[in-house]
Amino acid sequence: xxxxxxxxxxxxxxxxxxxxxxITMANAGLQVVVLERGEKAGAKNVMGGILxxxxxxxxxxxxxxxxxxxxxxxxxxRWFMTRDAAMRVLGHKNFRxxxxxxxxxxxxxxxxxxxxxxxEAAGALVIYETVAERLLREGGKVxxxxxxxxxxxxxxxxxxxxxIGLGARLLEKAGLKAPLKADQVAVAVKEVMQLDAGKIEDRxxxxxxxxxxxECFGDSTMGLSGFMFIYTNQDTLxxxxxxxxxxYNGGVISAEDVGRSHGRPVSPNELMEHFxxxxxxxxxxxxxxxxxxxxxxxxxxxxxxxxxLYGDGYLVxxxxxxxxxxxxxxxxxLAMASGRIAGEIVIRAKQLGNFSEETLWExxxxxxxxxxxxxxxxxxxxxxLLEHNPQFLTKYxxxxxxxxxxxxxxDGLSKREKxxxxxxxxxxxxxxxxxxxxxKAARAMGFLPx
Amino acid sequence: xxxxxxKLFTVRNKKDEGHPHIxxxxxxxxxxxxxxxxxxxxxxxxxxxxxxDLKRNLVSYENCIECGACAIGCPFGNIDCETPRxxxxxxxxYG
Numbered sequence: 034x035x036x037x038x039x040x041x042x043x044x045x046x047x048x049x050x051x052x053x054x055x056i057t058m059a060n061a062g063l064q065v066v067v068l069e070r071g072e073k074a075g076a077k078n079v080m081g082g083i084l085x086x087x088x089x090x091x092x093x094x095x096x097x098x099x100x101x102x103x104x105x106x107x108x109x110x111r112w113f114m115t116r117d118a119a120m121r122v123l124g125h126k127n128f129r130x131x132x133x134x135x136x137x138x139x140x141x142x143x144x145x146x147x148x149x150x151x152x153e154a155a156g157a158l159v160i161y162e163t164v165a166e167r168l169l170r171e172g173g174k175v176x177x178x179x180x181x182x183x184x185x186x187x188x189x190x191x192x193x194x195x196x197i198g199l200g201a202r203l204l205e206k207a208g209l210k211a212p213l214k215a216d217q218v219a220v221a222v223k224e225v226m227q228l229d230a231g232k233i234e235d236r237x238x239x240x241x242x243x244x245x246x247x248e249c250f251g252d253s254t255m256g257l258s259g260f261m262f263i264y265t266n267q268d269t270l271x272x273x274x275x276x277x278x279x280x281y282n283g284g285v286i287s288a289e290d291v292g293r294s295h296g297r298p299v300s301p302n303e304l305m306e307h308f309x310x311x312x313x314x315x316x317x318x319x320x321x322x323x324x325x326x327x328x329x330x331x332x333x334x335x336x337x338x339x340x341x342l343y344g345d346g347y348l349v350x351x352x353x354x355x356x357x358x359x360x361x362x363x364x365x366x367l368a369m370a371s372g373r374i375a376g377e378i379v380i381r382a383k384q385l386g387n388f389s390e391e392t393l394w395e396x397x398x399x400x401x402x403x404x405x406x407x408x409x410x411x412x413x414x415x416x417x418l419l420e421h422n423p424q425f426l427t428k429y430x431x432x433x434x435x436x437x438x439x440x441x442x443x444d445g446l447s448k449r450e451k452x453x454x455x456x457x458x459x460x461x462x463x464x465x466x467x468x469x470x471x472x473k474a475a476r477a478m479g480f481l482p483x
Numbered sequence: 484x485x486x487x488x489x490k491l492f493t494v495r496n497k498k499d500e501g502h503p504h505i506x507x508x509x510x511x512x513x514x515x516x517x518x519x520x521x522x523x524x525x526x527x528x529x530x531x532x533x534x535x536d537l538k539r540n541l542v543s544y545e546n547c548i549e550c551g552a553c554a555i556g557c558p559f560g561n562i563d564c565e566t567p568r569x570x571x572x573x574x575x576x577y578g
Contacts, residue, residue, distance in 0.1 A: 070566055072497070076574040077549060141578030162570030181569045198551025200566025213555050220552045222527045224490065225577040269577065278556045281525035288558050291518060298524035302487045325577045326490035328527035328550035 040064045040188040042379055043178050044157075045165045045203060047074040049084075049365045050351025050372035051194035052148045053092045057376025059155035063383060066188070067152060067159040068180060070200065074159065075145025078196075079329035080365055081223065082264040082271040083246060084139045088369035093151055097134065101143045103266035104244025105134035112313070113430040114252040119313035120433060131243070138244050138264045138271065140225065164200065168207045168347070174389070175346035178203075189388045190346055192375050194368070197352040198330035204349065210340035215279040215286045216420065217334030219259055219359065222301040223273030226321035230268045236317055237265055248362065249274075251430035253308050255299065257281075258419040258426065261308040262362070263317065270321055274308065275301060277333060277420060301328065331364070332357045335413035342400070343393040348375045358408050360415045360478060367405055374399050415477040422470060429470075432463060487529050491546050499571035503544045505530065505553065506563045510539040516559060525556045549573050 042058050044051045047069035059065045071077040083106065089096050107130050111123035127135075149159050164181035168191065177187035195201040197218065204210035230241075237245050244265040253261040254276050261274030279286045281301065283294030309318055332338065332355040339356070342349045350356070351368030358367065378396040382388045400406050419425055436455045446454075459467060475481040484490055507513065513520070513533070522531040522540065528548045531540045549572055553562040566572070 070569050072570050072574050075578050077572070078578055079575065142575045143578070145578065164566055164569045199547075199549040199554075199564060201551065212560075215556050215558070218552075218555060220525060220527060220550060220556075224484070278525060278552055282519065282521045282556060282558070285519060285521060285558050288516070291516070291558055294519060298519060298521060300524045300529070301527040302490070302529070306485055323484040323490060323493060325493050325575060326548065327494075327575060327578070328548050328552075330551055330555075 038186065040066045040186065041383060042066075042190050042192055043068065043186055043188040044192045044194060045178065046194040046196055046353075047071075047145065047149045047159055048078050048194060048196055048351060048368065049148070050353070050368035051192070052145070052152050053369045053372030054192045054194060054350060054376040054379075055152040055157040055159075056092050056155050057373050058379055059152060059157040061380045062156075063380065065152075065157040066186060067149070067157055068163050068165045068178065068186075069149075069159060069161050070164045072162055073146050074149035074161075075142040078141040078145050079223065079327045080141060081221065081262055081273060081362060082138045082140065082266070083136050083362060083365070084144065085136045085363075085366040086134050088366040088373075092369060092373050096151075097137065101147050102137035102139050104138050104242060105130055106136045106138065106246050107131065107239070107243045108245035110245060110247040112247060112249040112253070113433060114249050114311060114313065115431050115434045116252050117312065118434045119249075119311070120430070120437065138246070138266050140266060140269070140271075165195065165203055168203050170207065173345055175207075175344065190348065190379050190382065190393070192372075192379065193347060193349045193353050194351050194372060195353045197332050197355070201353060204340060204353065209344065213334070213338075215282060216277055217332070217338050217355075218278050219275045219331040219333045220278050220281065220301055221259075221273055221275030221329050221331055222305050223271055223327045223329075224305065224323045225266075225325040225327070226270045226272055226318060227268065227324045228270055228321040232320070233265050233268070233270065239265065249308070249314075251426050253311065254304060254426065255307055256423055256427035257299065257304070258416065258423075261304075263314070269324065270318065272309065272318065273305065275304065275331070277416070278330075280420070331359055333359050333416045335416060336406070336409040337413060339409065343390060343396050345389045345393075348378065348393055348396050350375050356405065356409065358412050360412050363408075370403070370405055371400060374403070412477070418473060418477045424470065425474065428463070429467070432459060491528060491548070494548055495574050495576055496545065497571050497574055498545050499567050502568060502571070503542070504565045504567045504572070505542055505544040505547060507540055507542060508561050508563055512559050512561045513540050514538045517561075522553055522557055522562065525552055527552070547572070
């Protein structure tokens, strides 16, 4: 490719954010190039595995009818776990999702090439095996990207959808984003485990082709702030989860904390094996063979960790913008929505012939007035709450476990006596703190107004 | 499958021989200041292994599954980690 070739827009990263932006812009006739470091789209892209219908359809109408998805999620489950018990505290089997799915399980190495193909069909040029090394700037304005293989590429605007983690440092290198801290990201690991489709359906009580998602809190992560999951794919299971990076370090974040760790260090694989061997999980995975092992960082810094999302000649979307709602395992939806909105703003900037901050600030304005920032603000305190109050994931599941044991046990005690014992136990072991904590939690999780 | 080595074996990796993408900036920081050897634990691929005789961390960069935790998780900011060159490194089959 010739040096100095100029595009309307360069998109960095062929993930859900980048491809959503690219499709939106290419559909409007803009000259768009997408840079992807993997040998194909999805080669280096990882997520737990749930993709949402609405945000996808806002980019590609009726997309799901042809997209390579795994299974529509018909049932959502949330479990609390202690060492030797599991409580299905929430289960919603919703057969209306058969007609109109809310979400699907996906495997990204299958879904992303299809999605990138949609961008190519719309006229965008996707260049693979090419690393975006740094932003090119002229007097503060971003004017292009230096790449590893294609030299310098120039554009009116660079839409940065580089994700989070390894190599995602364009903004950091340009001084446009502060380096992340160990309590602002989670490290999640995942195993894709092969299992016959019929066995999956039998074990998880599913009709052919239908899926469920299970998220497990408490002892599943050894009480650390995070959760573990099982998502059903066509003939594999996605099994994984994680916790804050600082939790693996026993709370150590910076050099000043060294020597003051409040727990022993834990490794992600140790967490994974702990979960897989829980007596409630083990039979679900029996005979399933691990065919891939993956890891990914999850943005968990909340609203406060969001960097500046626009500037002269650039916009930031998806994980790179720290847009994620870990409490609800949402990320791909925020990526697709922010990517699409960024694309729409670039189309507007092209009409105005103005790619400066004056025009591009509207991207932030649009996000601020949408569910994206409303959710980011609402859940801002949720992760720190769990991080600083380990009782949520250790003591409280245990109390609930003991209460339920008492409730179900037939041992000659009257029901009234059992009730009295349960209330006494909560009073003694949790007391007022329990009530206040639950109020705080209800607010942080968005069930009550702040 | 329990062992990390077996799990890493499932990952398709186009190795970029002679181009390590991970570098420890200063071995004396690991030896003298870091009591926890945190990277030996938090790295999901077990890339970092402390060698007590050599008094430095051995870095198996070819096992890296490219999460990027190391640059953030090291409390001393002592790990420099770039993406492998375009087309190299992990290429997931499932994702």
